[in-house]
Amino acid sequence: xxxxxxxxxxxxxxxxxxxxxxxxxxxxxxxxxxxxxxxxxxxxxxxxxxxxxxxxxxxxxxxxxxxxxxxxxxxxxxxxxxxxxxxxxxxxxxxxxxxxxxxxxxxxxxxxxxxxxxxxxxxxxxxxxxxxxxxxxxxxxxxxxxxxxxxxxxxxxxxxxxxxxxxxxxxxxxxxxxxxxxxxxxxxxxxxxxxxxxxxxxxxxxxxxxxxxxxxxxxxxxxxxxxxxxxxxxxxxxxxxxxx
Amino acid sequence: xxxxxxxxxxxxxxxxxxxxxxxxxxxxxxxxxxxxxxxxxxxxxxxxxxxxxxxxxxxxxxxxxxxxxxxxxxxxxxxxxxxxxxxxxxxxxxxxxxxxxxxxxxxxxxxxxxxxxxxxxxxxxxxxxxxxxxxxxxxxxxxxxxxxxxxxxxxxxxxxxxxxxxxxxxxxxxxxxxxxxxxxxxxxxxxxxxxxxxxxxxxxxxxxxxxxxxxxxxxxxxxxxxxxxxxxxxxxxxxxxxxx
DNA sequence: CAGTGGTCTAGACCACTTC
DNA sequence: AAGTGGTCTAGACCACTGC
Numbered sequence: 153x154x155x156x157x158x159x160x161x162x163x164x165x166x167x168x169x170x171x172x173x174x175x176x177x178x179x180x181x182x183x184x185x186x187x188x189x190x191x192x193x194x195x196x197x198x199x200x201x202x203x204x205x206x207x208x209x210x211x212x213x214x215x216x217x218x219x220x221x222x223x224x225x226x227x228x229x230x231x232x233x234x235x236x237x238x239x240x241x242x243x244x245x246x247x248x249x250x251x252x253x254x255x256x257x258x259x260x261x262x263x264x265x266x267x268x269x270x271x272x273x274x275x276x277x278x279x280x281x282x283x284x285x286x287x288x289x290x291x292x293x294x295x296x297x298x299x300x301x302x303x304x305x306x307x308x309x310x311x312x313x314x315x316x317x318x319x320x321x322x323x324x325x326x327x328x329x330x331x332x333x334x335x336x337x338x339x340x341x342x343x344x345x346x347x348x349x350x351x352x353x354x355x356x357x358x359x360x361x362x363x364x365x366x367x368x369x370x371x372x373x374x375x376x377x378x379x380x381x382x383x384x385x386x387x388x389x390x391x392x393x394x395x396x
Numbered sequence: 397x398x399x400x401x402x403x404x405x406x407x408x409x410x411x412x413x414x415x416x417x418x419x420x421x422x423x424x425x426x427x428x429x430x431x432x433x434x435x436x437x438x439x440x441x442x443x444x445x446x447x448x449x450x451x452x453x454x455x456x457x458x459x460x461x462x463x464x465x466x467x468x469x470x471x472x473x474x475x476x477x478x479x480x481x482x483x484x485x486x487x488x489x490x491x492x493x494x495x496x497x498x499x500x501x502x503x504x505x506x507x508x509x510x511x512x513x514x515x516x517x518x519x520x521x522x523x524x525x526x527x528x529x530x531x532x533x534x535x536x537x538x539x540x541x542x543x544x545x546x547x548x549x550x551x552x553x554x555x556x557x558x559x560x561x562x563x564x565x566x567x568x569x570x571x572x573x574x575x576x577x578x579x580x581x582x583x584x585x586x587x588x589x590x591x592x593x594x595x596x597x598x599x600x601x602x603x604x605x606x607x608x609x610x611x612x613x614x615x616x617x618x619x620x621x622x623x624x625x626x627x628x629x630x631x632x633x634x635x636x637x638x639x640x
Numbered sequence: 641c642a643g644t645g646g647t648c649t650a651g652a653c654c655a656c657t658t659c
Numbered sequence: 660a661a662g663t664g665g666t667c668t669a670g671a672c673c674a675c676t677g678c
Contacts (some may be wrong), residue, residue, distance in 0.1 A: 159493040160657075164666055190644060201668045206645085214458070216640060222645045223675035240639050341635040343587035343628070359607040361587040367639075382586070391585040395484050395611075395639060396460060406674075408647060434663060445649045466664045467656030635670085647673070650673070 154250065169198055177217065177228060178372040182353035184230035184333050191226075210320040218334060231323035231334065240323065240337060240369075243384065244392050245290070251389070252376060253296065258285040260312040269301050270316060272368055272379045280304045284315065287353060290389060293353045298382040306377055325371075332377060341391070346383070354385050392394055413442055413452035421461065421472060422616035428474035428486065428577050432462065435470075453499060475567035475578065484581060486636050487628065489534070492559075495633070497540065502529040504556040506548060513545050516612055516623045524548045528559065531597060534633065538598045542626040550576055550621055567613075576621060581613040585635070590627070598629050607635060 191209065195202040205340045209226055212218040216239065219227050229236065245251055265273065265281040273281065281301045288296035302310070302320075305325070307330050318325045326332045345359040354362075363384040371377050384391065416430070426432045435453065438447040443497040453470055456462040460483065463471050470596040473480065489495055509517065517525065521583045525545045532540035544566075546554070551574050570576045598606075607628040615621050628635065 164654095166666075187644095192644090193603065203669085204667060207666085209645095220645065221676085223643080223677080225644060225676095241640070242637075268594075302634075337639040339637040339639065341607065341637065342630040343607040344630075345589075345603075345605045359404075359603060361589045363585065363587040363607075386586040393583045393585065395486070395583065396578065396580040408649075408673095431663095436663090447650085448648060451647085453664095464664065465657090467658080467662085469657095469663060641678085642676105642678075643678100645674085647671100647677085649671095652663085652666100652668085655664085657661105657663075 164206040165200060166204050167209070168220055169194075169200060169205060170211050172198065172387050173208060173212060174217070174372060174375060180331065182228050184327050185232060186229045187225040201226075213254065214217075215335070229333070231321055231327050234346045237321055240334070241321075242392050243296075243389050245389055247388075251290070253288040253290055256287050256289070257312055257315045258287065260315055265301065270380055273301065273303050273376050282293045282307055282310055284310075286315075293385070293388075295385045295389065296382060297350060298380055300381075301379040303377045306330060326378075334378070335371055335374075337367050339368075339383045340366045350383055355382070356385065360385070362386070408482070409444060410448050410455070413438075413444060413449060414455050416442065417452060417456060418616060424575065426472050428472045428571050429476060431469040431471050457593070458494070459579070466637055474576070475565055475571050480564055484518040484578070487540075488631050488636050489633055491632075495534070497532040497534055500531050500533070501556055501559045502531065504528045504554060504559055510543065513623055517545065517547050517620050519547065526554055528554075530559075537629070537632075539629045539633065540596060540626060541597045544625075545623040547621045550574055570609055570622075576615055577591075578613045578622070579609050579615055583612075584610045588627075592629055598627070600629065604629070 173194075176182060188194075189197070191202050191205045195203045198205065201375045209220070213220050213226075216229055219229050221227065231237075241251070243251055258386070261283050262280050265275060265277065265279060265284055267277050268281060269281060270277045275281065282304055284300040284302065286298050287294050287316050288298070290296075295314060307326075310330070314329065315325070318329075323334050326334065342364045344362055344364045346354065346356050346362050348355070348358055350362065351360060363386050365380070365384060366380040367378075367380040367382065369378040369380075404477075417438075420426060430436070433441070435446050435449045439447045442449065453462060453464070457464050457470075460473055463473055465471065475481075486493070487495055505527050506524050507527055509521065509523060511521050513525060514521045514523060515632060519525065526548055528544040528546065530542050530544070531538050532542070538587055551570075554574070558573065559569070562573075567578050570578065586608045588608045590598065590600050590606050592602055594600070594606065595602045595604060607630050608630060609624070609626040611622075611624040611626065612620050613622040613624075
């Protein structure tokens with residue numbers, strides 16, 4: 153009864169449906185925040201049972217690609233929604249209060265990527281990348297200094313003005329203005345002593361300990377599109393992680 | 397047809413089955429590394445369909461409480477298996493090679509918990525706790541200094557000799573010797589400057605930057621049983637995290 | 641009330657492991 | 660060949676949302 157033939161490496165039907173759904177998402181057929189068709193409609197479209205579509209969507213929901221709402225529908229995940237923020241911003245104040253960061257963008261320039269950044273973004277070393285720098289303040293204190301590298305092709309037209317005019321999480325900005333939704337990211341964390349430049353930016357004694365967080369973010373299809381080199385001043389904040 | 401009546405706050409059958417399975421695990425009915433009964437047997441036991449048992453086990457597998465092996469059975473998760481190591485040890489060498497740490501235990505004493513530790517372990521401030529200190533070396537260099545606090549009741553008879561005689565991950569030791577399996581943990585990470593004592597232990601210049609990792613680990617039933625205060629020297633290693 | 645996702649069942653068949 | 664988990668189907672019914 154299965155409508156797709158089996159190959160040497162067996163892939164269950166619901167996996168294939170999942171891939172088809174991902175392709176539609178990648179192609180922009182359904183936009184972040186908007187509903188995808190109902191399970192019944194998709195079952196009809198792909199000529200499989202509702203249960204099989206359900207399993208495909210379950211897998212996408214487990215990966216936070218899609219969000220289910222009983223009685224309403226299934227929606228494409230969006231960074232413009234509050235609940236999603238803390239998946240990518242793993243900082244919390246030590247006193248348990250709410251985290252409020254205030255962003256100031258310092259620069260936004262196109263430059264040739266160095267070999268390391270180019271490799272991380274899967275670009276040719278000669279390709280240009282966009283470099284953005286910003287500071288975030290917590291309770292008035294400069295607390296986070298970030299250098300952000302973006303794949304040029306995807307973010308054409310980005311500027312210091314547009315960044316500064318945006319209020320809200322950066323990933324919401326990418327989504328609204330550049331049609332780019334981040335699906336997941338990997339981080340490498342170290343403790344480092346502040347350089348003279350960093351100490352200056354963050355108003356610290358030189359050699360103060362800072363948390364160094366290198367993040368690489370991926371959009372649909374596991375394409376890396378952003379690399380961040382961040383430094384967190386962690387006397388009043390901490391990075392939170394759950395091992396499960 | 398459902399064999400359990402509904403209450404004010406609706407809980408689906410498979411959730412209830414999941415809770416029953418967790419109770420059996422907590423009671424030690426099935427031991428880590430050993431198989432639980434087949435889905436058919438469990439369906440018979442709880443008088444539900446195989447599909448419902450399946451959904452309960454799916455949930456437990458998603459939480460890493462249990463591991464499925466097609467054709468063989470479903471097994472209680474164990475820290476004595478290689479694959480599980482990296483869920484709780486999130487360190488990786490910068491050069492991409494394999495991580496090999498060599499443990500040396502420094503002390504193991506019973507002492508009265510201070511208020512903070514007692515609260516984290518959900519003990520009364522007057523209750524005793526066990527305090528263990530150890531150093532881990534990476535490529536000969538002292539790299540990790542840890543102070544570990546354990547709930548006394550669960551770890552009666554622990555000693556420096558027994559700790560030193562064990563080879564392998566500590567969580568495997570807890571499992572084998574004290575019948576205690578860790579299910580999940582939460583970590584709070586900061587960057588700090590090394591104290592004189594730490595600099596001495598880790599053979600560093602004073603005020604070197606160290607990664608401070610405070611971990612609280614939980615066994616079945618979300619009972620906290622271990623707190624760790626660890627310091628990582630991160631010039632050749634980094635902490636890895638995936639945001640998904 | 642209709643439409644959505646969520647649960648539960650029963651049965652058939654597939655893939656993998658072990659004997 | 661027998662037993663395990665894994666897939667797929669079809670149908671019934673439940674819970675939640677919005678008109």
